[in-house]
Amino acid sequence: MGGEAGKRAAAEAAAALVEAGSVIGVGTGSTVNHFIDALPGRDCRGAVSSSEASSARLRELGIPVLDANEVDGLALYVDGADEVNRHLQMIKGGGGALTREKIVAAMSDRFVCIVDAAKRVGVLGAFPLPVEVIPMARSFIGRELARLGGRPVLREGFTTDNGNLILDVHGLEIAEPIRLERALNDLPGVVTNGLFALRPADLLLVGSEGGVERVER
Numbered sequence: 375m376g377g378e379a380g381k382r383a384a385a386e387a388a389a390a391l392v393e394a395g396s397v398i399g400v401g402t403g404s405t406v407n408h409f410i411d412a413l414p415g416r417d418c419r420g421a422v423s424s425s426e427a428s429s430a431r432l433r434e435l436g437i438p439v440l441d442a443n444e445v446d447g448l449a450l451y452v453d454g455a456d457e458v459n460r461h462l463q464m465i466k467g468g469g470g471a472l473t474r475e476k477i478v479a480a481m482s483d484r485f486v487c488i489v490d491a492a493k494r495v496g497v498l499g500a501f502p503l504p505v506e507v508i509p510m511a512r513s514f515i516g517r518e519l520a521r522l523g524g525r526p527v528l529r530e531g532f533t534t535d536n537g538n539l540i541l542d543v544h545g546l547e548i549a550e551p552i553r554l555e556r557a558l559n560d561l562p563g564v565v566t567n568g569l570f571a572l573r574p575a576d577l578l579l580v581g582s583e584g585g586v587e588r589v590e591r
């Protein structure tokens with residue numbers, strides 16, 4: 375069991391962690407969609423969502439979507455990842471929601487990452503690293519990313535929920551994720567990048583053949 379069944383198993387295990395009456399943070403993507411689908415009946419009071427797509431799905435299921443500015447903090451954030459290493463550092467942003475995901479993750483006491491087994495890696499970087507950039511900085515940032523050894527490719531026809539662009543950076547073997555996350559965020563015009571190393575997950579749930587593996591940080 376990998377793929378979709380693994381994603382669903384990890385998502386359902388995360389849904390079991392939702393406390394009755396709580397407001398939770400909800401990420402974005404196909405794995406998170408399984409998590410959202412498992413929420414009805416869990417008496418979740420509401421959610422702060424990381425994307426318009428997740429907000430729409432939550433509302434369809436009758437779960438109130440709250441403005442991030444209306445809550446002081448969140449006990450739990452559940453989200454997927456494109457890659458995750460043994461330190462529970464991740465590459466995220468395959469769905470383009472990285473900036474809001476990073477904000478909601480930072481607001482949360484506990485980040486639970488849900489993946490199927492294929493997402494686990496030794497070294498981050500085989501998945502192209504998404505970088506959200508303000509449109510006027512696109513070419514400048516592209517040159518800077520090439521100077522750092524990457525091959526940036528504009529995500530054609532895509533605008534983030536914040537009205538910005540995504541450069542997907544190929545060819546990076548990320549030996550020092552924290553250093554690279556900081557260095558990229560220091561470039562003027564970068565909104566954020568898809569490395570989640572400064573704020574890794576606290577618990578990883580991996581759905582696979584044998585069920586759901588729990589990895590605590």
Ligand SMILES: O=C(CO)[C@H](O)[C@H](O)COP(=O)(O)O
Binds near residue numbers: 401404456466468469
């Ligand atoms: O970071 C994300 C969206 O910005 C997703 O969590 C990531 O792309 C994984 O997606 P999926 O669950 O569909 O494989």
